[in-house]
Amino acid sequence: MKLGISSCLLGTTCRYDGGHSRDKFIVNELSNYFDFEAFCPERLVFPTPRPAIRLVKSDGEVTIRTSNDNEDVTDTITEISKELVKKIEDNQLCGFILKSKSPTCGMERVKIYPDKKNGQSENVGVGVFAKELKERFPYLPIEEEGRLGDPWLRENFLMQVFAYKSLFEFLEKNPNINDLVEFHTSYKYLIYAKSHNAYKELGNIVANRDKKPLETILEEYRELFLKTIAQKGTINNTYNVLLHIYGYFKKVISKEEKDDILETLEDFKKGIVPLIAVIKIIKLYTNKFDIEYLKTQVFINPYPKDLALRSKVEAYR
Numbered sequence: 526m527k528l529g530i531s532s533c534l535l536g537t538t539c540r541y542d543g544g545h546s547r548d549k550f551i552v553n554e555l556s557n558y559f560d561f562e563a564f565c566p567e568r569l570v571f572p573t574p575r576p577a578i579r580l581v582k583s584d585g586e587v588t589i590r591t592s593n594d595n596e597d598v599t600d601t602i603t604e605i606s607k608e609l610v611k612k613i614e615d616n617q618l619c620g621f622i623l624k625s626k627s628p629t630c631g632m633e634r635v636k637i638y639p640d641k642k643n644g645q646s647e648n649v650g651v652g653v654f655a656k657e658l659k660e661r662f663p664y665l666p667i668e669e670e671g672r673l674g675d676p677w678l679r680e681n682f683l684m685q686v687f688a689y690k691s692l693f694e695f696l697e698k699n700p701n702i703n704d705l706v707e708f709h710t711s712y713k714y715l716i717y718a719k720s721h722n723a724y725k726e727l728g729n730i731v732a733n734r735d736k737k738p739l740e741t742i743l744e745e746y747r748e749l750f751l752k753t754i755a756q757k758g759t760i761n762n763t764y765n766v767l768l769h770i771y772g773y774f775k776k777v778i779s780k781e782e783k784d785d786i787l788e789t790l791e792d793f794k795k796g797i798v799p800l801i802a803v804i805k806i807i808k809l810y811t812n813k814f815d816i817e818y819l820k821t822q823v824f825i826n827p828y829p830k831d832l833a834l835r836s837k838v839e840a841y842r
């Protein structure tokens with residue numbers, strides 16, 4: 526699996542000051558699961574070291590300027606960003622990690638400076654390369670390295686990356702309607718954890734009551750699936766999914782076992798135990814009673830367990 530990445534996050538010395546922004550989690554952990562394709566738009570058009578650049582607002586318009594002599598480099602950075610993004614083909618990447626706060630790579634809250642001395646700066650800018658990337662690939666999972674320090678954002682991003690990859694692999698196999706039903710069935714609880722409405726709508730697309738052609742169905746499904754996995758899951762939705770899953774074996778277990786499981790579910794909802802503790806119990810009963818439907822649910826195994834994304838209570842809120 527390949528992730529696009531801002532080069533400096535890998536330790537490449539391409540920052541304006543000749544330094545890098547090596548990120549430990551990316552380099553030490555994510556590199557075990559992903560290949561990286563690195564991009565540094567600035568290095569392609571300027572030497573390193575070079576004057577720092579920044580977003581500057583003047584008469585309502587945001588431009589990119591060098592901080593030493595206020596040279597306008599908007600066109601240069603915009604052109605190289607467009608060119609780089611054009612080189613990325615559909616499905617080549619399953620996600621992108623951008624360097625935060627950069628006027629080129631920052632995904633959000635990049636500082637915009639006023640052009641007048643007494644003006645107020647605002648943290649509402651978007652880096653030019655990040656903007657081009659989002660426009661060209663609106664559903665590509667994109668995050669910044671700083672935000673990945675938050676267990677909730679990290680879990681949501683990586684779940685999205687694996688689901689994104691899985692959808693494109695599925696579509697590449699020229700699926701028929703039965704394949705789509707099977708794919709959708711395996712994602713039911715993961716989708717439910719994201720959005721009840723999307724769960725219903727995707728179910729309606731797959732049911733195809735209007736007898737639409739397969740290509741239309743697949744396109745509608747693709748778009749809504751990608752929109753859905755881009756949403757952040759909530760602890761309440763996840764709790765509801767767990768209750769549904771519990772329903773599969775509640776009639777065949779003892780009262781003590783039921784009380785035990787329900788207490789663990791409540792503890793998850795209150796943020797006392799991490800999701801992985803509940804998933805372990807679910808797996809135990811799924812295997813004990815050989816519940817095939819649950820065994821195929823991606824929600825139970827959405828990514829390699831070694832990532833340990835569900836081991837922190839902070840990963841759900």
Ligand code: SF4
Nearest residue numbers: 532533565624627630
């Ligand atoms: S933030 Fe982007 S443009 Fe700046 S050094 Fe890193 S990769 Fe290059």
